[in-house]
Amino acid sequence: MIEVIFGKKGSGKTKRLIDMANDSIKDQKGDVLFIDDDNRYMFDLRHEIRFINAGEYGVHSAPMFLGFVCGLLAQNFDTRLIFVDAFLKLVRDDIQTLEWLFTKLAALAGRSSVRFVISCSGDLETAPEYLKQYII
Secondary structure, three states: OEEEEEEOOOOOHHHHHHHHHHHHOOOOOOEEEEEEOOOOOHHHOOOOOEEEEHHHHOOOOHHHHHHHHHHHHHHOOOEEEEEEOOHHHHHOOOHHHOHHHHHHHHHHHHHHOOEEEEEEEOOHHHOOHHHHHOEO
């Protein structure tokens, strides 16, 4: 399953994502990961959540992001929930062109029993049609 927190910059997406991640620990069976593009929010998360600075691993495109996530899941079969902050900064692409990536992530989520919660900056009125099914 994929869920997307979509809104304009400064609308509270990251705070909502961090709150959701911290709350998920209470009833989550399996590991929780939080992927970001820097270390800014590392200490806002509960210690049970594995924080990953994807910037340290050179993730800077959509194909690299997909490969990175596949590697994380291949390494740890217990991962059940992955939060991704600053998604568009990581993939460095326009949300209009990323339908293929969301299709791949949805397939991966189904195969691996993983739930993705992704924050994206953008105007809700101009969100691509494919993305609207994921927006929460």
